[in-house]
């Protein structure tokens with residue numbers, strides 16, 4: 316029977332990185348993945364350019380950019396292996412990159428650069444890779460892990476679960492990690508799609524469906540006074556609802572049945588502007604409005620009420636204020652989301668209260684580790700999820716090597 320110090324299931328971002336670090340620290344590592352293609356989520360990430368980390372990540376205040384039932388859990392790993400550490404690695408591999416919006420770092424060329432880098436790190440650590448290979452059963456026998464795979468049974472001192480989240484099942488996502496966690500007595504926080512477009516009832520959405528493709532900067536909010544969350548980002552109208560960074564970000568915090576509040580002209584005092592226009596202009600309300608929001612939005616918006624379909628000087632103050640209020644305090648209740656097919660990540664996952672934050676090791680079964688997205692740590696859009704994959708993988712590899720030394 317093949318025997319290794321460590322078997323890692325899942326050769327995505329976290330699994331590949333953990334394998335390379337552990338191998339270079341002297342552990343014998345087998346990395347298993349069932350997908351025919353390697354690291355598909357890294358490949359498609361960031362529109363094919365991989366938004367690999369974020370300079371604004373503050374490991375001392377992880378709750379700013381991460382959610383989960385225990386938001387402080389990720390502090391240790393994120394502060395021991397930081398965004399700068401990963402940037403240094405990317406530089407050592409000569410991969411050119413640039414900073415975009417809000418600290419987001421992207422490769423200049425293609426995500427393939429990052430996959431090649433992760434593979435080179437695995438090669439440097441002598442990692443053995445089985446892919447595609449599937450794991451049929453996992454059991455613990457005499458303090459070792461035994462896995463039945465389609466290439467035979469394999470044994471290891473440590474087992475690392477890096478099978479990621481449930482989003483985009485067509486490229487290899489599975490609930491294997493969550494099932495395995497439950498098999499070994501771990502609690503799983505209900506998984507739900509996050510960083511996902513939101514949808515609305517077909518008929519009620521009809522007036523806005525014509526706006527599909529329109530993007531504009533907005534402020535979006537959800538939650539009550541106690542737990543309010545807001546983002547200032549771009550919104551995108553789609554045929555079925557809303558998307559764009561503003562919606563993806565808020566979707567991670569939104570709870571079904573609750574409303575979103577949108578300000579479609581966040582940098583304007585729209586009411587005052589329209590009242591001033593009334594005093595000096597005879598243009599249609601829609602045309603005045605188009606000085607403050609995109610013309611397509613202005614046109615669609617005034618269709619909603621006859622009192623807005625006239626020259627601005629003939630509109631009542633009340634109607635103009637109502638128009639401004641409706642645009643700046645638009646409240647709407649999504650009927651759902653585009654689901655796992657379109658979600659960038661999974662919120663929920665293996666409960667962190669049963670894992671060591673320095674080692675990612677199970678408190679129930681020593682020698683069993685969970686890293687990356689399968690854990691109940693979810694980052695904002697913008698490179699935070701990859702940084703969690705790198706940091707949790709690194710912490711796990713260090714702990715495994717220290718335990719063997």
Ligand SMILES: Cc1cc2nc3c(=O)[nH]c(=O)nc-3n(C[C@H](O)[C@H](O)[C@H](O)COP(=O)(O)OP(=O)(O)OC[C@H]3O[C@@H](n4cnc5c(N)ncnc54)[C@H](O)[C@@H]3O)c2cc1C
Nearest residue numbers: 325327328329349360361366479487491687688698700701
């Ligand atoms: C479209 C899209 C774009 C994204 N863009 C970004 C971005 O730019 N920046 C960012 O930070 N995050 C981004 N993300 C999120 C990011 O890709 C994930 O958070 C990250 O890949 C998680 O790493 P992971 O290793 O935990 O899981 P993954 O990278 O998903 O790897 C999991 C691996 O486990 C394997 N696996 C699953 N089940 C089994 C099984 N039963 N047996 C064997 N192997 C199995 C899978 O095949 C996969 O290779 C994006 C996600 C999507 C879907």
